[in-house]
Amino acid sequence: MRGLGDYWPIGLLLGLLLAFYLAPLALFLGFSLFAFMQPGQFGTDLTLENFARVVADTYTLGVFATTLRVGLTVTGLCVLIGYPVAHFIAREEGWQRRVVLLVVTASLFTNLIVRTYGWIVLLTPRGMLNTALIQAGVIEKPLRLMFNETGVVIGLTQIMLPLFILVAAVSISAIPRMLEDAAGIAGAGPVRRFWRVTLPLSLPGIVNGGLLVFVLSVSNFITPDFLGGGRVLMAGSMIYQLVSRTLNYPFAAAVAVTMLSGAALLFLGLWLAQSILRGSRA
Amino acid sequence: MGCLYLIAPTLVVAMASVSPTATMRFPPEGFSLKWYANFFARPEFMTSLRLSGTLAVGVALAATGLAVVLAVTLRRTAPKFGGAMQALVLMPAVLPTIVLGPAVLIFGAQTGIAGGFPGALLLLAGAHVALTLPFAWQAVSTSYATLPPMLEEAAEVAGAGRGRILARLVVPMLVPGIVAALTFCFLVSFDEPVVALFTTRHDMVTLPAQVFTYLRFRADPTIAALSTMMSLISLALMLVADRVVGLDRIMGLTR
Numbered sequence: 001m002r003g004l005g006d007y008w009p010i011g012l013l014l015g016l017l018l019a020f021y022l023a024p025l026a027l028f029l030g031f032s033l034f035a036f037m038q039p040g041q042f043g044t045d046l047t048l049e050n051f052a053r054v055v056a057d058t059y060t061l062g063v064f065a066t067t068l069r070v071g072l073t074v075t076g077l078c079v080l081i082g083y084p085v086a087h088f089i090a091r092e093e094g095w096q097r098r099v100v101l102l103v104v105t106a107s108l109f110t111n112l113i114v115r116t117y118g119w120i121v122l123l124t125p126r127g128m129l130n131t132a133l134i135q136a137g138v139i140e141k142p143l144r145l146m147f148n149e150t151g152v153v154i155g156l157t158q159i160m161l162p163l164f165i166l167v168a169a170v171s172i173s174a175i176p177r178m179l180e181d182a183a184g185i186a187g188a189g190p191v192r193r194f195w196r197v198t199l200p201l202s203l204p205g206i207v208n209g210g211l212l213v214f215v216l217s218v219s220n221f222i223t224p225d226f227l228g229g230g231r232v233l234m235a236g237s238m239i240y241q242l243v244s245r246t247l248n249y250p251f252a253a254a255v256a257v258t259m260l261s262g263a264a265l266l267f268l269g270l271w272l273a274q275s276i277l278r279g280s281r282a
Numbered sequence: 283m284g285c286l287y288l289i290a291p292t293l294v295v296a297m298a299s300v301s302p303t304a305t306m307r308f309p310p311e312g313f314s315l316k317w318y319a320n321f322f323a324r325p326e327f328m329t330s331l332r333l334s335g336t337l338a339v340g341v342a343l344a345a346t347g348l349a350v351v352l353a354v355t356l357r358r359t360a361p362k363f364g365g366a367m368q369a370l371v372l373m374p375a376v377l378p379t380i381v382l383g384p385a386v387l388i389f390g391a392q393t394g395i396a397g398g399f400p401g402a403l404l405l406l407a408g409a410h411v412a413l414t415l416p417f418a419w420q421a422v423s424t425s426y427a428t429l430p431p432m433l434e435e436a437a438e439v440a441g442a443g444r445g446r447i448l449a450r451l452v453v454p455m456l457v458p459g460i461v462a463a464l465t466f467c468f469l470v471s472f473d474e475p476v477v478a479l480f481t482t483r484h485d486m487v488t489l490p491a492q493v494f495t496y497l498r499f500r501a502d503p504t505i506a507a508l509s510t511m512m513s514l515i516s517l518a519l520m521l522v523a524d525r526v527v528g529l530d531r532i533m534g535l536t537r
Contacts, residue, residue: 006359006444009351010367016348017370020408024389025381031388081287090535100285101529106513106520107288109466111473113493114509118291120497121298121506128294158287166533173536212376219378222475226497236380243384244480256381 032253039247050254060238060255067235067259070152071218077157078164078213079206085161086168086205087198108162116223119155120146123227147229155227156217163216164209171205172198207270215263235259292513299506317507326492327508334472334489337403341410342418342467346460348411349418353426354452358434368419375416382409383480390481399485406486409477414467421466421532425459426452458527465519466532473512 032050035043054060089101107115122129123145130142145151175198183193221236228234235255242252302314321327352371356364374382390396390405429452437447453460475490482491497505523532530537 007355009348009355010360010363012348013352013367013370016408017412020386020405021374021382021412024385024405024409025377027392028381028385028388085285098524101533102517102520102524103285103288105529105533106517107292109469109473109520110292110513110516111475111490111493111509113475113490113497114295114473114505114512115291117493117497117505117509118295120501122291122294128298158291161288170534170536215376215378219380221380222494236378239380239384240480243387249384249388252384256384260378260381 028249029253029257031249032251032257034250036248036250042250050250051258053251054254054258063233063235063238064258066149066233067218068262070149070156070224070232070234071214073153074156074160074217075210075214077153078160079210081157082161082164082209083168083206086165087172089165089169090172104162104165108166112159112220112222115159116155116226119151119158119227123151123154146227147231149228149232151227152224152232152234155223156220159220159223160213160217164213167209167212168202168205171208172202175201204274207274211263211267211270214266218259218263292509295506295513296510298503299510301503304502317503318511320502320504321507324504326487327489330487330489330492333486337407337410337488338468338472341407341414341471342464344407345411345414345418345467346422346463349415349422349463350426350453350456350460351448352419353423354434354448357426357431371419372416374412379413379474379476382413383476386477387480396481396483399483402481402483402486406477406481406488410471410474413474413477414470417466417470418463420534421463421527422456422459424531424534425456425462425527429455462523462527462532465523469516469519 031042033046033048035045035047035049037043085100085104089097089104121127124130125142125144125146127146129145130139133139134142145154179201180193180197183197188196218234219236221234221240224232224234224237225240228237235258239252239255239259242248242255299317300313300315302312302316349371352367356367386405386409387396390402394401396402396405433451433455434447437451442450473490474488475494478488478491479494482488487495493505493508520529523529529535
């Protein structure tokens with residue numbers, strides 16, 4: 001006998017998400033439709049002026065340009081560096097593979113601030129890397145590796161890498177080996193087999209992993225804050241400052257909505273491109 | 283190469299943590315554990331450590347428990363909701379915390395729930411449960427998928443009630459998945475900096491928030507000592523998860 005009572009775990013889930021997740025999100029993002037008077041005081045009429053400011057304000061546009069540039073660079077680097085590692089995890093055997101998988105998973109579950117701090121120690125003007133390079137006589141003056149976009153990109157790429165590797169590895173490992181073997185029997189060499197079979201079939205994994213990396217990089221504010229030293233302003237840092245310093249919730253919400261819509265558009269575009277690509281092959 | 287890039291900062295931090303000087307020298311001059319001692323001697327770190335530890339244990343238990351009962355319900359009682367519920371559960375893994383942080387802060391202030399310490403902690407814990415649920419779900423549901431539905435049906439035919447089936451059959455069979463889920467949820471909550479930073483109050487500063495503030499003003503190797511300990515904990519817990527369930531299975535890798 002099944003009564004309504006048996007559905008309580010679903011009710012619990014819905015209640016929990018509603019109270020602690022969806023309601024706060026709706027409240028915050030809803031602020032984007034109200035005017036900002038002064039801290040703690042907001043207009044009562046619906047307005048689009050916050051969004052108008054996002055599109056018209058050159059400062060905000062500059063922040064979005066930096067965000068987009070850093071996000072795309074980090075995503076590209078993650079794909080380039082991460083794919084070979086993902087392939088190694090998905091297809092190799094033996095202890096080296098286990099060690100790599102362990103390192104990747106442990107990095108994923110290590111504190112973000114802790115990992116950013118590692119880069120501060122490495123990259124500061126008097127940090128490890130510069131000191132070592134000067135002592136070795138490679139350079140004379142310290143390289144500027146921090147407090148600029150280079151530092152933010154170096155740090156963010158390393159922080160996002162484990163996530164991309166795992167998503168891509170799952171997708172590569174799901175490709176039946178039979179397909180690669182069949183291509184081999186049909187006379188394709190290892191290079192051709194990779195380009196014509198493995199890579200196209202793992203494309204969804206690359207896209208999913210890349211999207212996840214992109215969304216999480218453009219919204220990260222801790223790493224740009226420390227490694228950019230306040231000089232690299234990204235959308236995440238902007239939301240943080242608007243909320244915690246100027247208490248301008250409406251404009252912060254408008255920036256957040258713009259950022260999320262941008263990511264959603266990207267997602268939709270890639271999804272459409274993928275289904276068209278698949279359609280033309282079939 | 284990729285692997286070296288991944289662990290380079292951790293190794294450098296480990297070296298910095300045992301350096302006797304406040305600024306890093308290369309090569310290091312001697313060996314000292316004084317930064318570790320400094321960490322444990324500072325009361326603000328100890329208070330934050332207790333708070334983060336308690337919060338993470340509570341959050342891990344709640345998220346994992348919910349994942350278990352949800353997995354059972356979605357298979358046995360309401361399979362037709364499976365897709366929709368799974369999408370809901372996984373959503374917090376994709377939505378950036380920079381949006382959730384302000385949301386929890388503003389929600390707490392506007393409703394007055396965050397007026398006192400218990401309410402503020404409840405909101406932070408609730409947000410953490412939502413954030414950790416995708417990880418708990420991933421570990422529990424992959425483990426549950428290997429449990430043949432027949433066993434539960436047999437127990438039901440034999441007259442066992444729902445609670446009894448859960449306690450005597452499902453939970454014991456899912457121990458590996460549950461251990462993995464608890465591990466991941468604990469680490470995610472313990473390390474979560476963004477929502478914690480936004481909702482910080484004088485009496486509620488989690489360890490990541492404390493580290494964030496400390497690094498703003500000082501850059502001595504105390505944080506290096508803490509970082510090294512936290513990296514070692516992550517590595518140890520991953521080793522345990524790998525032994526108990528296998529990282530391949532938890533991550534969903536086909537072997």
